[in-house]
Amino acid sequence: MSLLPYFVAGWLLLIGCFGVVRSRDLIHTVVCVAIAQSGTYVLLLSTGFQYGASAPVQGAPGPVVDPVVQALTLTDIVVSATVTALLLALVIQIAKRTDTVDPDKLDELRG
Amino acid sequence: MTRSARWIVFWLGAGGVGALIVLALLKMPSFGGLVHPYRELSVPAAIGRSAPNIVSSVNFDQRALDTLGEETILLGSVVGAAALLRPSKDEREQLDQDEGRVLEATKLLGYLMLPVTLIVGLDVVTHGHLTPGGGFQGGVVLATAVHLLYVAGSYRMLRRVRPKTWYQVAEAVAGGAFVILGLVGLLLTGAFLANIFPRGVLGDLFSSGTVFYLNVAVGAEVTSGVVVLLSGFLAQALSVREVR
Numbered sequence: 001m002s003l004l005p006y007f008v009a010g011w012l013l014l015i016g017c018f019g020v021v022r023s024r025d026l027i028h029t030v031v032c033v034a035i036a037q038s039g040t041y042v043l044l045l046s047t048g049f050q051y052g053a054s055a056p057v058q059g060a061p062g063p064v065v066d067p068v069v070q071a072l073t074l075t076d077i078v079v080s081a082t083v084t085a086l087l088l089a090l091v092i093q094i095a096k097r098t099d100t101v102d103p104d105k106l107d108e109l110r111g
Numbered sequence: 112m113t114r115s116a117r118w119i120v121f122w123l124g125a126g127g128v129g130a131l132i133v134l135a136l137l138k139m140p141s142f143g144g145l146v147h148p149y150r151e152l153s154v155p156a157a158i159g160r161s162a163p164n165i166v167s168s169v170n171f172d173q174r175a176l177d178t179l180g181e182e183t184i185l186l187g188s189v190v191g192a193a194a195l196l197r198p199s200k201d202e203r204e205q206l207d208q209d210e211g212r213v214l215e216a217t218k219l220l221g222y223l224m225l226p227v228t229l230i231v232g233l234d235v236v237t238h239g240h241l242t243p244g245g246g247f248q249g250g251v252v253l254a255t256a257v258h259l260l261y262v263a264g265s266y267r268m269l270r271r272v273r274p275k276t277w278y279q280v281a282e283a284v285a286g287g288a289f290v291i292l293g294l295v296g297l298l299l300t301g302a303f304l305a306n307i308f309p310r311g312v313l314g315d316l317f318s319s320g321t322v323f324y325l326n327v328a329v330g331a332e333v334t335s336g337v338v339v340l341l342s343g344f345l346a347q348a349l350s351v352r353e354v355r
Binding site for chain 1: 114117118121124125128129132133136137139141142143144145147149150153154157158163164165166168169170174177178181184185188189191192195196199242243245247313333336340343344347
């Protein structure tokens with residue numbers, strides 16, 4: 001089926017969100033956010049793909065795949081990595097202050 | 112919100128988003144097809160500016176402004192994570208006397224790979240406009256090289272060879288260099304981040320104009336950003352202790 005890669009992207013987004021809702025551990029939540037975002041990599045790369053085309057570097061034989069979506073994916077990966085780092089730093093602070101990383105035990109407000 | 116209420120909200124939302132995704136994707140052009148309008152425009156533009164790695168040309172020339180935004184996100188999250196990972200008022204940095212032991216084989220491999228990784232990282236950064244790679248990828252490789260000292264040696268050794276303030280300064284300077292290169296383009300041609308340097312011969316090291324210099328700036332920023340981030344996480348795990 002020629003639309004399958006696009007649906008894989010949509011499925012990754014939804015399964016990542018599913019994981020966030022189901023999560024009992026903030027580290028697991030952060031990983032699920034990263035998985036939801038990886039759906040965008042699959043979507044971008046499969047939009048630019050062409051059967052039989054090579055990597056977008058000059059000198060490669062034949063036609064090349066779309067370099068613009070590859071550049072967007074690179075941006076996406078960098079953003080995902082930095083956001084993951086920031087979220088993990090937040091988890092460390094939460095763990096220190098509340099002695100738990102279970103999101104269900106973090107529901108009361110603190111002044 | 113109770114767990115069951117949360118699930119109801121999730122299934123309603125996921126059902127709606129899922130239905131919209133399916134509706135949108137059914138109208139997509141078939142996977143792997145021949146029609147790529149962006150490619151037809153960006154490939155000749157990259158070759159015309161002597162940048163054989165078209166992805167780098169897109170990132171650092173054709174849409175360099177977006178890369179500045181991306182770099183700012185990187186800088187912002189490094190600053191944020193560094194602020195969150197600072198030792199608090201009732202914490203002090205203490206190094207353990209006993210650091211465990213490292214297998215001889217790990218030591219040998221680590222010290223052998225350290226110079227190799229450094230050179231590969233530098234190569235990936237400086238040839239970013241010619242071959243696959245660039246500042247972002249090479250920066251991560253260079254930061255990995257620094258941390259081989261921790262894997263093969265010890266945390267003490269890493270701290271001695273890796274003065275954190277240098278990397279913090281390098282991070283800021285590299286981020287600033289990107290903006291300054293952009294402003295020079297604005298002054299000379301009226302377009303921010305315009306490709307102002309001579310394009311050179313396709314395939315030469317100093318070709319493709321600003322792409323090379325922006326790649327080096329981003330490489331320095333990513334290296335120092337990753338080192339600063341990991342130093343924060345390593346300190347939390349290994350040396351920051353609560354004192355009462």
